[in-house]
Amino acid sequence: MITDNTAVRAADNVVFNEFDGETVLMCVDSGKYIDLNATASRIWERIAEDWITFDALCQGLTDEFDVDIESCRVDSLALLEDLHNRGLIEVRQ
Numbered sequence: 199m200i201t202d203n204t205a206v207r208a209a210d211n212v213v214f215n216e217f218d219g220e221t222v223l224m225c226v227d228s229g230k231y232i233d234l235n236a237t238a239s240r241i242w243e244r245i246a247e248d249w250i251t252f253d254a255l256c257q258g259l260t261d262e263f264d265v266d267i268e269s270c271r272v273d274s275l276a277l278l279e280d281l282h283n284r285g286l287i288e289v290r291q
Contacts, residue, residue, distance in 0.1 A: 200278055202253040205290040208246040212286050223286055232284065237263070238277050245278075245287060252278070 200206065208214075214223045221239035224231040234242055240262070244255055256270045263270075281287045 200252050200275055200282070200289060201291075202251065203291070204252050205249040206245050206252065206255070206278055206282075206287050207249045208242070209286055209288050214242065214246065223281075225285055227285070230284070232281075232286070237273075241274060241277060249290065 209225075211226045212223055213226060214221055216239060219236045219239065221234040221242050222231055223234065223242070241255065241259070244250055244258060252271075252274070256267060256274055259265065259270050259274065260267050278287065278289075282289055
């Protein structure tokens with residue numbers, strides 16, 4: 199379960215490419231891929247850089263975009279849990 203203090207980052211077995219504001223991720227192990235929209239792509243950019251806590255990620259997104267913290271947290275959590283279930287990110291409690 200991802201909480202405020204949970205750190206997340208892109209998994210080592212993922213390659214990605216950005217094109218026209220969207221990002222395509224591919225798991226090297228499975229060959230499966232996922233397309234991310236512009237907002238999800240920004241989240242990916244942040245977690246691809248290094249470990250970041252969920253709280254810091256959401257704070258940065260609310261500073262960058264016109265979104266309230268609660269909406270940001272709900273949407274970001276849904277994305278991160280999906281990416282984690284697909285093996286595309288690592289989490290550290």
